[in-house]
Amino acid sequence: MDSELAVTAATATPTQQRTAPAAGPLKLEVEDVGIGYFSQRHGSFFEAVRSLTFNVPDDSLVALVGPTGCGKSTFLRSVCGLLGYQHGRLLVDGSAVTGPRADCSVVFQSPALMPWRTVERNVGYGLELRGTPKAEVRDRVGHMLDMVGLSKFAEHYPHQLSGGMQQRANLARALANDPVLLLMDEPFSALDPQTRDRLSDELLRIRELTKLTVLMVTHQVDEAVLLADQCVVLSRGPGSVVEGVMDIPLGRGRTVDETRHQSGYGPLVRQLRDMLRALEPAESASGGR
Structure with a gap:
């Protein structure tokens, strides 16, 4: 997309962005979802998320951003069925989330690879649990390792890999x-900047190859703008709501370096930072007393 259009979108008002309709079929529908649980630490019911409403279009990458403690990671666990929600509707491909889902995969900040398994056997672990025939597992795993550039390391163990390579194996799995x-869930936050850029490019490349829909939690404003088609901004927690939705019209098939040099990139980063800064407590925003 040309830079003039990107700059125009970057200067749109938050109200305009919030009301912009999602185009095409929806992969994830979130309607008035509230999430809470009994907290042993507080000895009472804890309301993590009060009301979230937004959609994730098919074949899109949406970044979920917001202040620390606003329930971003908690929400991801509810989407994949690992944590229940108290009210609202949560649909994946039109099907209500009522428990753990085999059609949703999660990549956490820590690779959490099993140290006694080779890279190949780590990547194939989920397929083995599902009873997939061995020949199919071998073919599928080989294809995934080739996609993330780890074919030569199939027989290595996790301790023999760098942090970036471990996260590649995690993604392949x-x-x-x-x-x-x-x-x-903040998949690249523990990596050095150079490795994070390389894996971000890998994610963009793989997404174009597979047309996979991605919902990503990140605390990095620049990462959200570099990777996403759209950013959903949550308010402060506990009891968070959707504060706004911001489109990132920087085009598909882009790379991290190309995006940083687009004239629309800087204004978008500043606008997203302004939206997050507006959520800070008054005493924090003014420097305290």
Whole structure:
């Protein structure tokens, strides 16, 4: 998309962005979802999320951003069925989330690879649990390792890999299950900037190859703008709501370096930072007393 259009979108008002309709079929529908649980720490019911309403279009990458403690990671666990929600509607491909879903894969910040298994056997673990025939597991795992550039390391063990390579294996394991929705919880935050850029490019490349829909939690404003088609901004928690939705019209098939050099990139980063800064407590925003 040309830079003039990107700059125009970057200067749109938050109200305009919130009301912009999502185009095409929806992969994830979130309607007035509230999430809470009994907290042993507080000795009472804890309302993590009060009311979230937004949609994730098919074949899109949506970044979920917001202040620390606003329930972003909690929400991801509800989407994949690992944590129940108290009210609202949560639909994946039109089907209500009522428990753990095999069609959703999660990539966490820590690779959590099993140290006694080789890279190949780590990537194929989910397929083995589902009783997939060995020949199919071998073919599928081989394809995934090739996609993330780890074919030469199939017989290595996790301790023999760098942090970036471990996260590549983690991503391959998630992709091997052929999910309809990939959930990512700050997947690159523990990596150095250079490795994070390389894996961000890998994610963009793989997404174009597979047309996979991705919902990603991140605290990095620049990462959200570099990778996403749209950012959903949550308010402060506990009891968060959707504060706004911001489109990122920087085009598909882009790379991290190309995006940073687009004239629309800087204004979008500043606008998203302004939206997040507006959520800070008054005493924090004014420097305290």
